[in-house]
Amino acid sequence: MPREPIDYDRLFHGDRITVARAITAVENDDLIAPELLDRIFPRTGRSYRIGITGPPGAGKSTITNRLAAFYRTTGLRVGIIAVDPTSPFTGGALLGDRVRMTDVEMDDGVFIRSMASRGSLGGLSKKAAEAADVLDASGADVVILETVGVGQSELDIAGAADTTVVVLVPESGDSIQAMKAGLMEIADFFVMNKADRAGSDQAVMSINMILAMKPHAEWTPTVLKAVASENKGTKELARKIDEHRKFLEVDGRLDAKRRRRVEKRVRELVADRLRVDFWLSGREKILAERSDGLMARDVTPYEVAAELVEHFHRERKDQRHE
Amino acid sequence: MPREPIDYDRLFHGDRITVARAITAVENDDLIAPELLDRIFPRTGRSYRIGITGPPGAGKSTITNRLAAFYRTTGLRVGIIAVDPTSPFTGGALLGDRVRMTDVEMDDGVFIRSMASRGSLGGLSKKAAEAADVLDASGADVVILETVGVGQSELDIAGAADTTVVVLVPESGDSIQAMKAGLMEIADFFVMNKADRAGSDQAVMSINMILAMKPHAEWTPTVLKAVASENKGTKELARKIDEHRKFLEVDGRLDAKRRRRVEKRVRELVADRLRVDFWLSGREKILAERSDGLMARDVTPYEVAAELVEHFHRERKDQRHE
Numbered sequence: 154m155p156r157e158p159i160d161y162d163r164l165f166h167g168d169r170i171t172v173a174r175a176i177t178a179v180e181n182d183d184l185i186a187p188e189l190l191d192r193i194f195p196r197t198g199r200s201y202r203i204g205i206t207g208p209p210g211a212g213k214s215t216i217t218n219r220l221a222a223f224y225r226t227t228g229l230r231v232g233i234i235a236v237d238p239t240s241p242f243t244g245g246a247l248l249g250d251r252v253r254m255t256d257v258e259m260d261d262g263v264f265i266r267s268m269a270s271r272g273s274l275g276g277l278s279k280k281a282a283e284a285a286d287v288l289d290a291s292g293a294d295v296v297i298l299e300t301v302g303v304g305q306s307e308l309d310i311a312g313a314a315d316t317t318v319v320v321l322v323p324e325s326g327d328s329i330q331a332m333k334a335g336l337m338e339i340a341d342f343f344v345m346n347k348a349d350r351a352g353s354d355q356a357v358m359s360i361n362m363i364l365a366m367k368p369h370a371e372w373t374p375t376v377l378k379a380v381a382s383e384n385k386g387t388k389e390l391a392r393k394i395d396e397h398r399k400f401l402e403v404d405g406r407l408d409a410k411r412r413r414r415v416e417k418r419v420r421e422l423v424a425d426r427l428r429v430d431f432w433l434s435g436r437e438k439i440l441a442e443r444s445d446g447l448m449a450r451d452v453t454p455y456e457v458a459a460e461l462v463e464h465f466h467r468e469r470k471d472q473r474h475e
Numbered sequence: 476m477p478r479e480p481i482d483y484d485r486l487f488h489g490d491r492i493t494v495a496r497a498i499t500a501v502e503n504d505d506l507i508a509p510e511l512l513d514r515i516f517p518r519t520g521r522s523y524r525i526g527i528t529g530p531p532g533a534g535k536s537t538i539t540n541r542l543a544a545f546y547r548t549t550g551l552r553v554g555i556i557a558v559d560p561t562s563p564f565t566g567g568a569l570l571g572d573r574v575r576m577t578d579v580e581m582d583d584g585v586f587i588r589s590m591a592s593r594g595s596l597g598g599l600s601k602k603a604a605e606a607a608d609v610l611d612a613s614g615a616d617v618v619i620l621e622t623v624g625v626g627q628s629e630l631d632i633a634g635a636a637d638t639t640v641v642v643l644v645p646e647s648g649d650s651i652q653a654m655k656a657g658l659m660e661i662a663d664f665f666v667m668n669k670a671d672r673a674g675s676d677q678a679v680m681s682i683n684m685i686l687a688m689k690p691h692a693e694w695t696p697t698v699l700k701a702v703a704s705e706n707k708g709t710k711e712l713a714r715k716i717d718e719h720r721k722f723l724e725v726d727g728r729l730d731a732k733r734r735r736r737v738e739k740r741v742r743e744l745v746a747d748r749l750r751v752d753f754w755l756s757g758r759e760k761i762l763a764e765r766s767d768g769l770m771a772r773d774v775t776p777y778e779v780a781a782e783l784v785e786h787f788h789r790e791r792k793d794q795r796h797e
Binding site for chain 2: 187190191194195196197198408411412415416418419420422423424426427428430431440443444447448450453454455456457458459461462465466
């Protein structure tokens with residue numbers, strides 16, 4: 154299949170088909186992906202990135218859609234990346250995320266893309282962040298990264314977002330457990346969704362109690378109540394996000410956050426480059442030759458790694474003779 | 476706290492306290508971990524590694540314990556690493572895994588270790604595989620790696636195991652979904668646990684149908700029925716694992732599988748070493764200097780990465796002058 158080049162002019166003007174194709178290129182680790190990401194980089198850094206995470210069934214999609222619809226009323230263009238890093242085991246969430254409100258989906262100012270694992274699970278969070286770059290470059294004012302919290306994924310999404318919202322429901326009951334285990338570090342604030350259900354006041358109270366116990370230097374996470382299905386709490390959520398954004402903009406906190414993000418990108422690129430450079434020049438062959446010795450436990454992986462690294466460094470020096 | 480060195484003689488003789496300390500060192504990425512893994516490597520490769528994965532509540536712990544108890548009756552020493560890569564969000568499974576049968580726990584020929592995420596979620600599968608190496612070197616004949624299937628984790632565990640068993644239950648209903656999404660690649664066979672419940676025959680049938688549709692070159696995954704709580708199906712499971720092991724031993728398949736595993740270890744060590752080598756020598760400073768340019772979009776991450784890699788290669792060449 155001949156690969157049609159990306160029309161960057163169209164991409165930067167938000168042409169939906171081009172945006173979709175660019176995200177597909179990123180998602181599939183297409184050959185053009187590195188060039189694409191390099192080309193769009195100068196156009197990125199304009200959109201505000203919101204991470205929304207929480208357990209399956211907490212209503213993340215509904216909240217995301219309500220928030221997107223609200224931003225539309227203020228004229229902002231919205232991009233949504235819905236990430237489902239769960240395996241088929243945990244099920245449900247995947248299908249659930251597909252049930253989206255058509256009023257948002259039909260809106261030309263909203264671009265929604267689902268990224269599920271589909272068997273190959275590696276690097277999904279990285280690709281989601283890259284897809285966010287594509288949406289950013291295409292003119293989205295706000296990019297919402299939505300993910301099911303199932304381990305590494307919510308941390309990665311938090312790393313890619315400017316503001317991270319953790320959605321909980323009264324019956325999840327895990328709230329306290331959640332607070333204990335490092336979620337305090339990723340949640341800029343909490344939304345207690347389905348707050349019309351029994352036990353919601355108690356759930357909010359228990360989160361607040363734990364929040365009160367932990368000293369916060371500058372920004373204190375709070376708990377918003379919402380009933381997303383009835384569009385209750387959407388404005389408050391948007392206001393809170395805006396408040397957090399303003400907090401970050403003071404004293405260059407947002408700048409520092411984004412700086413770390415772009416430096417991390419450089420480190421990843423360096424690692425990729427070194428890996429490629431390293432495994433050329435016959436070192437694959439050396440590893441294959443040491444394979445029998447490794448299996449016989451005559452040499453250890455550390456010894457083989459050291460030998461290969463030494464070979465790499467020697468080769469660099471020898472290149473001066475050429 | 477002064478760090479007591481590991482007594483390798485004790486470790487190799489299966490001293491429980493030393494084994495526990497060694498696994499803790501691996502789990503915490505302790506300074507001694509690299510040396511430890513290097514030292515134990517010659518003693519590894521003797522135990523057979525079984526991966527057991529499946530959705531929360533499928534009864535993986537019970538099956539693992541039953542299987543361990545069965546192996547004990549045949550005189551084999553068993554190590555168990557129970558991995559819970561789930562975040563606090565998904566809850567439940569974590570506590571569930573703690574409810575273990577005391578008859579197995581009390582047995583001196585069984586070593587059980589739980590590894591949960593506890594907030595820091597990175598590299599858990601890698602650490603689990605390293606803990607399996609510790610158990611291997613300590614004299615375990617069989618190492619069982621048990622994990623909740625929630626994404627990347629079950630793939631990683633499958634990569635670390637010789638035989639991978641996927642546990643399902645009738646009501647999970649995700650079986651068909653599961654089959655579609657790449658689980659065929661990791662499951663050497665399936666166990667339908669709680670097979671005394673309604674719908675179990677139907678669930679088994681639907682898995683079998685899908686298995687029949689997919690052509691299998693040499694080994695065809697099948698479905699075993701079990702009621703682990705009543706210890707039904709344990710012997711059949713052990714027999715099936717043994718059958719798969721014998722299959723792998725024909726034509727060097729097991730050897731090839733383990734070879735790939737040890738080569739992967741070498742690649743990881745090389746990447747670690749290169750990263751350390753690279754980020755010394757003032758390149759951190761160069762990155763910091765380019766940071767403003769990156770934020771202003773004057774340069775791209777690719778350009779900065781290329782500059783840094785070039786700097787690295789130049790430095791290698793210059794070292795000849797010293």
